[in-house]
Amino acid sequence: GENVEQHPSTLSVQEGDSAVIKCTYSDSASNYFPWYKQELGKRPQLIIDIRSNVGEKKDQRIAVTLNKTAKHFSLHITETQPEDSAVYFCAARQYGQNFVFGPGTRLSVLP
């Protein structure tokens, strides 16, 4: 079955700097890759996603890139703000299968 790894497990950046979180997946049939943000004690919320027929997607300060050959995708947050501090989860999914989540990255944005 699918296996999703995520790095780093923790990340601290200064406010205004960029943050990058990388996920790798094992099943080349996976074709949908969402990213979720989970603030302490709150529910996971979708922040951006990408399908396998697209290499990059941007939404304001957030972008996701996908390398199908290498089977990895990355979340990029620019101009980080304290409210970006949270745990970020990546996931992978293919048709007929369910989401497999990565273990999460705890991002701390230091003022």
Add this chain to the structure above:
Amino acid sequence: EAGVAQSPRYKIIEKRQSVAFWCNPISGHATLYWYQQILGQGPKLLIQFQNNGVVDDSQLPKDRFSAERLKGVDSTLKIQPAKLEDSAVYLCASSLVGGVAETQYFGPGTRLLVL
């Protein structure tokens, strides 16, 4: 639009006791998921319903966990008897029809502590 509702929000029980969680998905959402999220880990799917039918329960520990969605709307997840390792947040999520690239909306979760 009302979100996914779950209750209770917190539950503390002793091992070998029983516990039940309730979920009400977003109105009109056919697909409902139950996830277990152990502290420091990503959510792990326990069971997926499409209307009132089970689509995937391959990771549900069926000797102690059960779930139902009798009328295709609300769902309950039960643990009987509970073990210490069941301590986790149980998240319910729903989506419109369960398509591959469809957004899942999560509920606030039920935090379970088994002593």
